[in-house]
Amino acid sequence: MRLKLLIIIPLSISLLSMMSCGTKIENSKTETVKVYGNCGMCEKIIETSANKKNKVEANWDQETKMLTVTYDQKATNLDEILKRIADSGYDSDKFRSTDEKYKQLHGCCQYDRPNI
Numbered sequence: 001m002r003l004k005l006l007i008i009i010p011l012s013i014s015l016l017s018m019m020s021c022g023t024k025i026e027n028s029k030t031e032t033v034k035v036y037g038n039c040g041m042c043e044k045i046i047e048t049s050a051n052k053k054n055k056v057e058a059n060w061d062q063e064t065k066m067l068t069v070t071y072d073q074k075a076t077n078l079d080e081i082l083k084r085i086a087d088s089g090y091d092s093d094k095f096r097s098t099d100e101k102y103k104q105l106h107g108c109c110q111y112d113r114p115n116i
């Protein structure tokens, strides 16, 4: 009896701490897509607009222009994330930002737009 408790208590504590970990995304799916941009400033804007607390985690690579997103499939989808990014001025192969939004970007951030 004593021995059982000694095993169960630490086990449930470690389980609880795993569940309360804030960055853990449930029903997660990871996808990589191209998002057009130039510099570190673009990276910050792209990642910030893609991110959603506990629902989406995003990482954009300046060299390859590839965005890797891990998201909660029950809470959102890739289209929604890419729309938010387009809304910040950045094109992807699926959603094109508006000319107005693009022009609002910092001069160094005005990447070469894809023909879509």
Ligand SMILES: [Cu+2]
Pocket: 037, 038, 039, 040, 041, 042, 043, 108, 109, 110
């Ligand atoms: Cu930039």
